[in-house]
Amino acid sequence: MNREDDLPDTATGCHEGTTSRYDAATERTFAAQSPARGGSFARTWWGRAWLAALEEGALDNAQVRVGRRLARAGAVGAVSVRPGRVTAVVRDRDGTGQRADVLLTELSEGQWDRLLDLAVERSGDVAALLDGEMPPRLVEDAATAGIDLLPGLGELEASCGCGAWDHCGHTAALCYQVARLLDEDPFVLLLLRGRSPRAVLGDLQARGTAAAPPEPAAARPRRDGVDAAQAYAAARPPLPAPPELPGQPGLPPSLDAETPPAAGVDPTAVEFLAARTAEEAHRMLAEALGGGPHACGELTADLDAVRLAAGLADTPRAFRTAVGRRLATGSGRSREGLTSAVLAWRYGGAAALSVLEEEWAVEGEAWARARRALESAWEDGERPVLRARGNRWTVAGTSCQLRLDRDGRWWPYRKERGRWSPAGDAARDPATALAAAMSLGDGDGSGGEDTGAG
Template identity: 70%
Template sequence: MTRYDGDQERTFAALPPARGRGFAQTWWGQAWLKALEETALDSEQLKVGRRLARAGAVGAVSVRPGRITAVVQGRDRTAHRADVLLEELTEDQWDRFLDMAVEHAGHVAALLDREMPPHLVEDAAARGIELLPGMGDLEPECGCDAWDHCGHTAALCYQVARLLDQDPFVLLLMRGRGERGLLNDLQARSAAPTSDRPAPCEPAEPEGVDAAEAYATGDILPPLPALPEVPAEPGVPPSLDTETPPAPGVEPAALEFLAARTAAEAHRLLSDALRAGPEQQVAEAGLTPSQDMVRLAAGSPPADVAERLADGSGRGHEGLETAVRAWHLGGVAALAVLDEEWTVEGEALARARAALESAWDEDKRPTLRARGNRWTVVGAPGQLRLGRDGRWWPYREERGRWVPAGGPARDPATALASARSATEEEER
């Protein structure tokens, strides 16, 4: 396999402090941090590392196959060189990865869009290639002579999670291949005759003839028509205002509203499907009757329909108004956080406490009173609610009721700050 020496090291300038935000927003960045947190034996060193990374104590980061390096300034202002090692993939593993990527063009397209879809990682794992690190894979080396992860190597890992969010090719370089070299290998392999390619681990079952290839080689076949464009607006349902009286129990205004909302939802689903492409489509779970009532209420129904939705949902006018606010902020997930109060236990509780402790400097941390998955700020009209997916949702008190105050965040400080800014905006 050809190696590209000029493509085997990247240096990233020191990132600014990360106060008030999480280190990993993508699922692969979070998987990187999970490998760190499951490996480190001393959780106190992880806290130190988070504080150092948040304060901007990590210098320029050098990324090479099998190693990341940076100079990290400790709490005592002493600078140490910190390294974290990650095993490179073997030549055989890279051959298998390239075979897989050539077979699935969508994987390469996703990487070029700086995305790492789960099915790319799953397809690689099926061929014996672990792209993301697991427990024990991140091996620390530090000038402070710590034998396990210290605050310096932990800070480096937290900072690298931010780099991975921006560019998953950083992970592939750690595994042994730079972006330019990897793309050159893929191009050469795609252009090579099938007989010249290394044999795959298992013979693939024949999958038929690709439709585009068949049309491209068949002169007597007509070309495929272009896909129709999505209409700029949803279709308008027919009017039910006719001279014929409606059947008993049928309300024309309510039916017209339902038809209009159905057309709008169909337009949204079609637009999303064509925008995402077939490989990125994810089936949406069906809504419960209660959730669907909130969705309908979010569409500005006529007064009589809104009255029925308020009664039918069992929420009443104020409750439905609050639920609609939650729906606009986060759909079904936001409704679940509004309605459910659950007990946070075990690993989820440990992670929540760690996030709350590290989100603020000690002298700026608000006093919080916990009940279930809700942490209320003592002496202020603010509250944080933890969703089952680990995200924090901000709430504020209005007229004796807790109402959603913003979208979710991985970092509790960011979530609480959005609630405060929303309150200040309204007061102005």
């Protein structure tokens, strides 16, 4: 692919392998690269951020996939990078070449001044750039100052000789190739934003010298420091308010790719696990911000199996059956046992699951509180006959039961198919909990929702 007719009409200079050169002005040219055999186009976080701007902002995902295949096949010629624009000739499978351009807004002079001031404040940021790394702190500080160094959603504009008005396979292929260049040298991004590497380094050197002029040793003040308690007690700006809880969990990335999965890897199962992980993260954030009844602390493998099974309801039946069976076996439960566990989890998470599976002796102060609650829950003559065993009170002559958890809450239960199953949410008042169980009528043998574990 490294041929002169592959070069964009704005490119100049020579090419050696995949190396780049610094142009005397503000342009760099990169030779065509060999086909990419498997793996990801972007290994670094800033390279992935570049591709995210393409993949999330393109209107036609099919064209993005075409571009990925073209780039992987080595169809992108020499790449010319200059402020605000990157250019290359991209060849279709029939050998036809199209000039593809991707445009990115340049930073203003004021934005460059603020960005360079931020970089020079930390010598480590400059060293990281010289080592081929993009410092995350520099990007974060720049964003706080209103400077978007990395491209955002829809910021990569496309222009192609094929006439497409949005990203086509040619411009998408060019973006994938640029991601490979960014992995090797983050200065490519700085050039796209308007400054050549030579100019950036010169400005940083000048600012560093101006900011820290040499000081005679005799004139340097003695720095003994201050007491740690005094430094901690010094006035500090208030922390920003925590972000609001999103209305729903985020969507995990799609695994739609032309590369076949490795042996033993089921993409559908991976997507399911990613979705459940997003839901669990959302639940944990909700607990952290406002508390709630489903807090479970650290998830054990047993608890996580039940949590995953609780998320199988909206999956295809064949998948639900296969995964449900594996979860039941892995958690040491039967099909019916996992079904009851899932029902308990949906009512109250780990706390409700503990009530389902653990029986404990109510003694001492816990017994006194339970007795007072039972005596005050009903008027005289209305209290049902309750037979106690451990933390479980069964209503004589019915299929209803009350169970007490260690926090003093009462959980309603009903007997279905010879097995006690959760029948509602917990309540502080045993009469309220029992009413929930009684409202379901006689046991109908439904046994709850099928998780497909059998």
